[in-house]
Amino acid sequence: MEVIFSAAIGELASRSISFLLDRYLKQRTAATTEEERLHSLQRLLLRLHVVVEEADDRLITNQAMLRQLSILKKEMYRGYYTLDVFSCRAHGEGKTKDHEVNYSFAPSMFNPAKRVCFCRGNSEGATQAELLEQVLGSIRNTIEDVGEFIMFLNRCPRLTRQPYNMYILLNKCMFGRQMEMEHIIHFLLQAETAPGAAGNPAVLPLIGPGKVGKSTLIEHVCDDERVRNHFFQILCFSGDDLKDASVETLKDGGRIKHQNRGMGGGRTLIIIELFLDIDKSEWKRLYSAARSCIGKGSKIIIMSRSDKIANFGTTVPLRLQFFTQEAYWYFFKVHAFGSTSAEDHPKLAAMAMEMARLMNGCFMAATIFSGLLKANFNPRFWSMALAFLRNMIQTNFSLYGEHFTDPWQMAEPVYLRRAKGTSSECLVMFGETCSAETGPEDPEMMSMQDLLFGSVRPRGKFKVHAWTSHLPPHYNYIVHCEIRRPHRMVIKTDRF
Template identity: 40%
Template sequence: MAVGGSPSISMDILFSAIVGDLVSRSASFVISKCFQEQPGIDKILQRLERVVLRIDTVVEEAEGRRIANQGMLRQLMLLRQGMYRGHYILDALRFRAIGGKEEEENKEGALSKFSPSKRLRFTGRATGIGICNREAQLFGTNNNIQEELERAIDNLEDTMAGMKEFIFLFKLYPRMVRQPYGAYLLLDNCMFGRQMERHRVLNFLLRSSASPDLAVLPMVGPIRAGKTTLVENVCKDECVRDRFSMVLFFPEFCLGDEGVIDLKEKNININGLVKYQNSSSSQNRLLVIVEIANDINRSTWRRLKSSIARMTPCGGSKIIITSRSDSIVRLGTTEALRLDYLSQEAYWYFFKSLVFGSTSSDEEPKLATMAMEIALEQRQCFTSAHILAGILRDNFNARFWCTVLHCVRASVQTHLLMFDQHPNLRLREDEPIYYWRMEKSRGYFLITKYHQSDSSAQVPRIRMRDILLECGATLPRGEFEAVVWTSRIPPYYNYTISCKMQAPQVAVGRKKRVLQEEQHLI
């Protein structure tokens, strides 16, 4: 299927197709060996690989266009979800096959007990610690792998077949200025998985409104789902900065101050609300970003809108309000934008890219198998993905990765025993958690509080990876601060924690249920 573009882009697509074909052939060989008892599996896998490659090509081309149509953006989202799912199924099958072969060759080895063949079942019954949600299951309750594979491929092919008009239409939209392709291998430096949402916010901001009313876009999503990151990314766009003369930012708990709400030139400068100012702009338009944890007081909201209207009597100003609560939906003049955590398939695609970078995971099948196991345990946590990916990249050997996987699993088991809850679910609720360490004699440390600050703030000298790996200076006693991760994309937040060395106290009745191989971590 030909997609229009420059010769260099066409060569990139051709090269990707050739490499993808070579990789898929080797993957097919391994997988077919594992499923020799099921005739026709080779043809089914070839179908899957072909449709995934086609979807990859179309998604990459479409993401390079500035698409404005909401229906087309939804179609692009469906294609992207199909791409993630296709890669997830292929990797799961390949690693299942590799894990089975590993168990046959080394039944007593350390890697065999971590094989995805014990975790990535093709049934509805969850196996392994912490994997009890539907996203971790590839297929339904049918034990016939071939039948379920065919159904999954049929769905992907139907999705692709319904995109003929989409493929024709997206080529009519202008190309966006893009970085060299290699930059996309470093997902630390770009926003992942929010392309459709970004397009939608841009369309809201750049669209002219015939109504004199102040346009408001509500953005709703759970904690750490990426609301602030999405807004910051959009505000960096040159088209947005050319359209608005000033971008004002109201962080959480800021609107309680009467002086802040009165948007006069003096008050704005004193309170440091100006995020960006375009002095050369002839348009007197404001873009106001409001962050609240839950709901906003009605009188406060009215005063804010009135103050914006006084500052920009000609209209054209807009507000984006973000919250974890649905209560702000009523404030919008357009449909609310809802953000959620990544699906398991998308999270694996993201984590794999962070860990292996420009190296193909097919070149290190045993490491990739363990990486997929680690990703399954993380419950789509962005922060954990960055922490673990950095540690694994710096220690590229099977023994170390095996130890990390063992520690991660033991941590999940301990939280299930103590709280009947996965540690990353507690993290989303800002509850204290026990985080694992490599050092066996101490095992865990307790994270009591979570903080985020902008790039100008001073960060602690202790890094979380130093705690995990027992490297660097001796850790202080009592409660202390540590930096977890510094984001490389706007708003460039520093994520820090308050923590202390404290082993979890599992109740005696529950402790007996802990696996023998994990007791040294309790």
């Protein structure tokens, strides 16, 4: 009996050792394979990045080439995003000083259209490996098909020399909208129709949700020398400027964005930004007034969140969508780290990825927070910023419940607590405006850093300088705020 028992124990021990050894070897092989794939991804991204940077240094007007460049950039953003997710997972396991960092980059609770790229958990290691192989295969195929693009790219004229550092370059160009910019510029510069024709002046509708970058895109278009040299003047109107619009309103009203005095009159570009819907009869009256007071070859761009303006155009409308999570992360990372390499600071990169997820694609939030992070390059401040963003999301979700959509849209008052505030106070943000008259030099204007992380204790209603546009006339974006006590933070019961 003892002999049988000893043999059984020996067999069990032998099988256990074999099982553990086999599992160890498989894990080691998998780790080695993953490391090799990541190195391959780095090499492919370097090749792809060279092509993209060379393309950004050229004036490309061909729409097909611009579409292919857009595909190249999407693959590059996706590749860097994948690389950063694996890097953060490898170097940031566990918790930071104050909070556990989430590397999953699951879809935001506010935007279900955003896809899952990676999931954590040992049971899903195969899925991560498959996704990594998928990204590698996609980038390989993209690079294989880029030969003809490079050949045609060499025939495109070179632009003026660009800054060496990418974060400086992104401050001077419209990130990720090159194809849309050239589409609008092509519309503006194309030959006009016959005088008096039904499509003269031509109208381009620009449609997209709030905070997607419609106004910023138009600012970049109007700053282009080709557009400035083509039109005698560029006039901007908002919805409020067009109430009871007449010929006199269009001649003398609105904001003159640019005037080419050397031309002495002629073509006019009218930009109309609508905040509310207008009916067909109002548009006909406005369009008729425009036709009678602007010269041959003039153009109109009308932009709105509503799809109804598509019927007002004389050409196919241009629709803007939010960037993919991969592109948004690339934008935020470059601005937050500046000339510093994110690879040298994996823990900060992990916190930055989580912040980018919570900001849900908002470029205003990315601009504000990247500026704060770059100016305070230390883990303690970055951890504080991450904690603030989490607290803001949780606070508003608990107040508004399922009706809470996105804090950056400011459709409802946004409640938050300052990093150095007291428990008896709550800060409320309830809208933003842009102005060319006030800025950070205004002694009465508080900065966003002082508001969120400073020791200043404001009272009542006040304004905060959020950021300043890098394009002339360098508009300052102002956020309207108020300090409230908890008993005033009452949400109607029909919201729950």
